[in-house]
Amino acid sequence: xxxxxxxxxxxxxxxxxxxxxxxxxxxxxxxxxxxxxxxxxxxxxxxxxxxxxxxxxxxxxxxxxxxxxxxxxxxxxxxxxxxxxxxxxxxxxxxxxxxxxxxxxxxxxxxxxxxxxxxxxxxxxxxxxxxxxxxxxxxxxxxxxxxxxxxxxxxxxxxxxxxxxxxxxxxxxxxxxxxxxxxxxxxxxxxxxxxxxxxxxxxxxxxxxxxxxxxxxxxxxxxxxxxxxxxxxxxxxxxxxxxxxxxxxxxxxxxxxxxxxxxxxxxxxxxxxxxxxxxxxxxxxxxxxxxxxxxxxxxxxxxxxxxxxxxxxxxxxxxxxxxx
Amino acid sequence: xxxxxxxxxxxxxxxxxxxxxxxxxxxxxxxxxxxxxxxxxxxxxxxxxxxxxxxxxxxxxxxxxxxxxxxxxxxxxxxxxxxxxxxxxxxxxxxxxxxxxxxxxxxxxxxxxxxxxxxxxxxxxxxxxxxxxxxxxxxxxxxxxxxxxxxxxxxxxxxxxxxxxxxxxxxxxxxxxxxxxxxxxxxxxxxxxxxxxxxxxxxxxxxxxxxxxxxxxxxxxxxxxxxxxxxxxxxxxxxxxx
Ligand SMILES: Nc1ncnc2c1ncn2[C@@H]1O[C@H](COP(=O)(O)OP(=O)(O)O)[C@@H](O)[C@H]1O
Ligand SMILES: [Mg+2]
Numbered sequence: 001x002x003x004x005x006x007x008x009x010x011x012x013x014x015x016x017x018x019x020x021x022x023x024x025x026x027x028x029x030x031x032x033x034x035x036x037x038x039x040x041x042x043x044x045x046x047x048x049x050x051x052x053x054x055x056x057x058x059x060x061x062x063x064x065x066x067x068x069x070x071x072x073x074x075x076x077x078x079x080x081x082x083x084x085x086x087x088x089x090x091x092x093x094x095x096x097x098x099x100x101x102x103x104x105x106x107x108x109x110x111x112x113x114x115x116x117x118x119x120x121x122x123x124x125x126x127x128x129x130x131x132x133x134x135x136x137x138x139x140x141x142x143x144x145x146x147x148x149x150x151x152x153x154x155x156x157x158x159x160x161x162x163x164x165x166x167x168x169x170x171x172x173x174x175x176x177x178x179x180x181x182x183x184x185x186x187x188x189x190x191x192x193x194x195x196x197x198x199x200x201x202x203x204x205x206x207x208x209x210x211x212x213x214x215x216x217x218x219x220x221x222x223x224x225x226x227x228x229x230x231x232x233x234x235x236x237x238x239x240x241x242x243x244x245x246x247x248x249x250x251x252x253x254x255x256x257x258x259x260x261x262x263x264x265x266x267x268x269x270x271x272x273x274x275x276x277x278x279x280x281x282x283x284x285x286x287x288x289x290x291x292x293x294x295x296x297x298x299x300x301x302x303x304x305x306x307x308x309x310x311x312x313x314x315x316x317x318x319x320x321x322x323x324x
Numbered sequence: 325x326x327x328x329x330x331x332x333x334x335x336x337x338x339x340x341x342x343x344x345x346x347x348x349x350x351x352x353x354x355x356x357x358x359x360x361x362x363x364x365x366x367x368x369x370x371x372x373x374x375x376x377x378x379x380x381x382x383x384x385x386x387x388x389x390x391x392x393x394x395x396x397x398x399x400x401x402x403x404x405x406x407x408x409x410x411x412x413x414x415x416x417x418x419x420x421x422x423x424x425x426x427x428x429x430x431x432x433x434x435x436x437x438x439x440x441x442x443x444x445x446x447x448x449x450x451x452x453x454x455x456x457x458x459x460x461x462x463x464x465x466x467x468x469x470x471x472x473x474x475x476x477x478x479x480x481x482x483x484x485x486x487x488x489x490x491x492x493x494x495x496x497x498x499x500x501x502x503x504x505x506x507x508x509x510x511x512x513x514x515x516x517x518x519x520x521x522x523x524x525x526x527x528x529x530x531x532x533x534x535x536x537x538x539x540x541x542x543x544x545x546x547x548x549x550x551x552x553x554x555x556x557x558x559x560x561x562x563x564x565x566x
Pocket of ligand 2: 377
């Protein structure tokens with residue numbers, strides 16, 4: 001009974017001023033909705049570690065962030081290979097470079113089209129545990145010296161430039177002036193290690209250089225199963241100084257201003273480092289909107305409370321317990 | 325006017341003072357009040373405006389605490405209780421009737437009467453329903469149970485308020501100018517109702533500045549400047565005693 005009296009009372013109050021109730025609910029709903037939406041977006045974009053299809057987290061390993069130019073910096077694959085060799089808990093490391101590729105005479109039309117391309121190590125699709133939609137993924141043998149050059153197409157250019165023709169798989173294209181075999185088409189939306197229209201293989205010397213050089217790549221990395229990231233970080237702290245020690249004068253530019261070199265972090269975090277402050281600013285703005293909404297509701301309610309103060313006094317006189 | 329402690333009284337106030345502090349101004353609203361009320365008494369408190377009648381009533385009703393002095397209600401010292409304990413006792417032992425009826429406009433007559441009972445937690449829904457019906461019958465408002473206060477006349481609203489005060493079978497009913505907002509006809513009805521309740525044994529303490537109403541009580545108290553200046557039995561007291 002007591003419960004029902006309270007419910008009926010609340011319902012009558014709402015019905016008495018439906019416009020007021022509606023406005024309040026709407027303001028709160030919009031404010032709350034915006035916050036929840038932004039939060040969940042940021043959550044999947046920023047806060048949750050990237051695992052792609054498998055459950056194994058993927059980390060980025062590269063040179064220290066360049067705070068002066070607000071940009072990420074690649075590292076020498078020679079050094080990344082050393083990390084893989086010297087740190088036991090590393091399961092595998094892959095490399096990539098951001099670039100473009102010129103495609104010639106597509107589908108019989110003469111002319112050249114330039115695409116965004118990722119130059120990668122052959123294991124990239126295994127890392128993301130995403131098989132191609134058509135054809136096959138890269139193989140280790142594809143990246144060996146003397147192997148036939150291969151290219152992987154994205155869904156978008158396959159649809160837009162090749163009329164979604166499945167015959168394109170296994171055909172030969174002229175890319176960067178070289179005949180390349182199309183091995184497959186990736187599914188729509190696939191964007192690892194980054195958004196690209198085509199994937200090409202890095203030259204073999206990038207995979208296992210025998211000495212330091214000017215070649216630069218970003219690394220992606222998996223740890224052995226059951227290994228905590230902090231464990232790897234400790235190892236990296238041990239190996240980093242040894243690598244730095246070995247760097248000769250001519251490659252001292254690899255180091256950042258404060259003399260540090262390699263860093264590892266969650267892959268997604270690395271890929272949004274540049275935009276991180278924007279996300280945070282966005283979240284703050286949305287949060288402020290929510291606060292604004294609450295203040296507005298507060299004001300609206302305050303006006304109603306003044307009407308209700310007398311009722312509260314009556315209930316107090318009747319001995320309402322503080323819990324109600 | 326007796327100052328010695330009366331152990332058997334329902335209400336016993338000893339040396340009660342109440343001082344209000346507002347913006348560094350001190351108002352001594354009550355000054356050395358000694359008062360005992362016995363079970364079944366019908367007491368009226370009168371006096372000029374601002375003399376402290378309402379303050380006295382809110383101390384009696386545990387809505388406020390005195391600055392110093394002792395208050396025992398039904399044999400228990402209630403001078404230093406916590407807010408929650410005071411609320412509990414207020415709910416069980418005290419029924420309020422106000423000048424402006426103070427019904428909650430968004431609750432029906434029945435719900436208004438049930439409201440203080442729902443605060444108790446030891447009554448079942450059917451207990452509550454039964455008490456509500458009984459007390460509405462006492463004030464002859466049972467037929468209006470599902471109406472809302474705005475659909476009732478002032479006199480009817482005050483009768484509902486009295487029913488609400490009665491529903492919890494309190495030790496004492498405290499009424500602050502219960503007829504102050506009513507026309508003379510409705511005031512008559514409410515005063516007759518209080519008389520009837522008194523005859524049924526209900527203890528009533530009523531503030532009024534209307535001498536005719538005051539005279540209908542069994543005992544009249546006059547307050548002036550926070551002090552009790554007169555305390556006498558009335559003609560109606562002897563009439564009932566007979
Ligand atoms: N809450 C309060 N704060 C300050 N002064 C108060 C308060 N309540 C009453 N007073 C003062 O106490 C005195 C007695 O008031 P009250 O008991 O309401 O008189 P009345 O006999 O008219 O009911 C008045 O001078 C009043 O101004
Ligand atoms: Mg008053």
